[in-house]
Amino acid sequence: MKYNEISHFGHPQHKLKFEYTTDPFKCDGCKEVGIGSSYKCNTCDYDLHMHCALPSPSISHPFYTKCSFQFLARPPGNTPRYCNACEKDVTGFVYHCKSCGYDLHPCCAKLPMVLDDGEVKLYLYRKVSESCHRCGRKGRSWSYRSACKKYNLHVACVKEMLVETWHDLNVGRGSYSTGSSTRKLETRIPSLKGTLQTRHHSKSKGKVQKCCEMAGLALQFVISAVLGDPTTLIAGVVGSLMSK
Template sequence: MKYKEITHLSHPHVLVLESAEEPYQCDGCKEVGFGPCFKCETCNFNLHEECAMPEPSAFHHFFRKCDFRFYENAPGYRARYCDACGKDVRGFVYQCLHEKAHDLHPCCMKLQRTLIGDGVKLHLSDKVSTRCLKCGSKEISKGFRGWSYESSCGQYCYHVACVKNLVLENWRRGYFDHGHNTMALQIMAPNEDNIVQQTGGSSSGRRKASKYWRMAKVALTLIISAIFGDPTTAVATLIASLLSS
């Protein structure tokens, strides 16, 4: 059953499910969101669907020995970070019961295991074998890989953290406010040199390169949709131009 209106302990007014036309910051987990959200029509208060209706307890297949509990604020006094994306935990969170507890943002907890679209199949992984097409590395930071979506063929891989950063930085630079097409970031492609060398610049080589970028764009679109929700027109325009250099 899909709820259209809810009440939430963190807010005094009724929250209505709407499709946000612009990016918003979730007042639960403090992460960015797009698409459907529960919004207060009286004041500027928004919640991801995952934050608005969390499960009291949860399980994740990457942590088979962990029993997660939902908290509006992580227990303890030290700073926490999400084991999926590496970003700080600043609000709603799922935390396991172990002494050295794992933490997951609600939206990261709910990430789909498999994404399929337009000839691309991606799997959520915590142990990737391919470099991320954005940062060019297997690790987000030294000693921390985080989660990635990787294609079945192994050619297309993006860190969840890198995709979050890509959209967030463009938002902060005003892309969504002004609708301009000047990209703040570039998408790296470690395999591009191999494609050029193997094809020698032939017409068939150009077709292979074109297909490579098209599939990378499809992969990126699927991942942005999985992380942030259904793309708005502004997000779709951003995706369309990310790989068009």
């Protein structure tokens, strides 16, 4: 469900307007980076992911069938808390299961179980036994895996790749135009592309390589999903940044 204008408890003084943005922004709800569908107050520079602007009071998740996650405006207690999906700290809006103590960022909670770019399907797993293309480790956080099972990528690793961009956005907030934020994102993503290509050349052969190359392309969908909006349009934007 999408609305053009909403009232939100996080910013009661003004209405928030729906905006589809190709410039990355920092969400004032969950404090994570976003792109694509957003709700914002242009007077105050207040931005929210769609998932943070229109949260469900409680959700269930297929990975944690016994859990009931409640939406909270801030993490409970005084100890640092971490997202079970991406391993990053939780400092703002969160889905929390009281009985297990599990936490999920709103965008992590809403990560699609399947990402499909038309050619390649990537499936979301709670844990995979193969090593991750980016960090080489097994286990760890949630992962997207290709149908051939040869291509695995941690949600945590995608977030790590975006961390520097996120800091740039944080630091740059207010002193840079949105245009320069986009350029900063551009400078980060090609290096990530380089990492993937090196791995493919040294490790994969034949049919598997072709599948993995395509999965590498589908990485743009993973990035846009992690940023809160796995739509074709945004994947296209991220993809064009990667190919520069």
